Amino acid sequence: MARAAGVVVVGASIAGLTVVEELRSKGFGGPITLLESEDTAGYSRPLLSKGVLAGEGDPSTALLPAPEDLGVDVLRGTSARGLDLDRNLVELDGDALPFDKLVVATGARALTLHDLGANDDCVPEVVLRTMDDAVRLRDLLGSARTVLVVGGGVLGMEVASAASSKGLAVTVVDRGAPMARTGGAFLSRMVSACARERGVQLVSAPEGARLVERDSRPAVVAGGHLLEADVVVTAVGCRPNVEWLARTGLSLSPGVVVDNRCRVREHIAAAGDVVSVEGSRRQPHWSTALDQARVAADVLLYGDDASPYINRPYFWTDQFGLSVKFAGRPTSDDPELVDGSQDTLSGLWRWTDAGHPHAAVAINRRIPIARLLHTAGHS
Template identity: 45%
Template sequence: MSAAALKRVVVVGNGIAGLTAAHTLRDAGFDGELTVVGDEVHPAYSRPALSKALLLDGDDLSSHTLPPASHGASELLGVRATGLDLDRRLVTLDDGTALPYEGIVLATGSRARRLSELPDEITLRGLDDALALRRRLARRPSVLVVGGGPLGMELASGCLAAGCRVTLVSQGEPLTAQLGPHLARVLTTAARERGLTVVETGPARVEGRAGDARVALDDGTVLRAEVLLSAVGDVPNTDWLTGTGLVVNGAVPVDERGLAAPGVVAVGDLAALPTPHGVRRIPLWSSAVDQARTAARALLHGTDAPPLTFQPYFWTEQFGRTLKAVGRLPAAGEPVYADGEPGGGPALMAWRQEDGSTTAVALDHRIPVPRLRSMTREPA
């Protein structure tokens, strides 16, 4: 089917990838019938804010809000897609209806991976999870966080700021696998100075029964707390695509324009895209935005649309420190400091990576992101 024949487009998933795809379709001239299906009842919001400002900002519950959608689509919120028939070009919904389409955007993101089915194990993926956690933190419970990645550390930071006693269980030194040893050291030092107890272990297990869950470490130690939070990765939401042949190794592989099949694009945390380091998911906010912008145009214009040119951008806020990074992470070895100095306050630094690329990082520094990006094009 040619792009000109697209009269009906359905976007499944109302996160940042679905929202951006819908806006881009309109910006690129699509004036046909546009429907957005999202299983959360809330309008699209900023997911990264949930583990940052939303946990910290007292009574201000606005940090996660995004400007209202301007795509003029029919929005079916609180409705879940349950199946996809590629031959008949139909999406089935949990309200018993089915939506026909000529083009479809798969943008159902991912959910938190769990270590158990116990209700005591709390994860944070959505707005409702974050609001429920805020309510529990108000009573200042003791907290055990399992997972030493950026999300686990942000949650630990938020819980400490709420006045809780917090222990973080990490497989190896926190953040090292994601950021590299230098940046990990900066942030874990800040964490320890603020009172975080870090327990390094091999793989930890969540055991016990409902109402009495515990975390078992590889050396036999058992830890308990009033609140048990896990942050151990995410799992793409592909259940509704069962039987379509679109899912490989738990994600939807796409080409460099986001195309998964004729008339079908996949974007955001759900999609595995070609990168210089293989086909993989890049479950980050700016990646979802860039993928969605590219794929929406490809849905309309096929191979005449430009392919994705993606430069990773990541940020985190924790333990009073803010880090922004452009380029590949983890960053191995020691950086060159362009501003500031090791162990000090605000700093700008860069790494020349093994693959020849440069990673530029701002710590507590007000440098605008485009300027940080330009550092990756200058010799480190």
């Protein structure tokens, strides 16, 4: 394959697309090649567990802008298989792509119970990560009466919420309280109350759940009980797509490790769910992918003159009638109400430590992200 080197971006989801947009908006006119394993147009994953799963609107409403419009050579259905750091080549099946600069934006895939050693029998697992997963799960829910979700994090609770709004009997199994790890005790209590009000059964299994097969159907063993349902969904997290970098000697645990300017090497940057920023924990959220992608593009253009990445922890979720926007790190204590009221399930709350704000949550409240981050002490 004879190609001008230029910038190669591996992964054409939100991180890869944002890198490309940022490079072009900052005036980079050289060749850019974008590689993507999937052979379909890029789409927004957050919409999968919301609109697409609920069957609201056509899946095409989840499509991302086309990078082709930015004069980018997009190779869909093409996976990076390896990276030759000595010769600056991305290895493909039987081919190789040269680069001057590289961006790793290969994201993550669904973690399964099998990955966690909790599915010895290799029972097929239903997960939600891709558009195909979403369409398949939507169809499965359409013909089911009962659903069991393993994992009470953002994704698991959104799946449970969508299934419950379709009238299914829903059970969620988690090691702890739903949403507690991501949103802390206060949000967990609020979400749990709203889920229970809609008839969702919340099962705590501190020892973890195990997937087994009973009468050719998947079932879950949790807390010494066998729980059966028409559909069992695994929503226990995601794992970074780093296998193609395995022979490079780069630090890959728990994701490709970058410095505070999203740099892997001088001419290689990384962004999004695949990344682990040196010294902090992985944060596989949409806004993190956007922020890191902008820094990754800038560092390729400006090197040390690029502004460093500022970690502004933020996520949103819609579930059980609650539209939640959360900034900062959750803690187990109760927040103070800034405005609104808990009775109406609408308000802005913040957590402080010795008078200094460190987290805030807006529930059923329209609020610019900048104001939420400011309330959380992260502006």
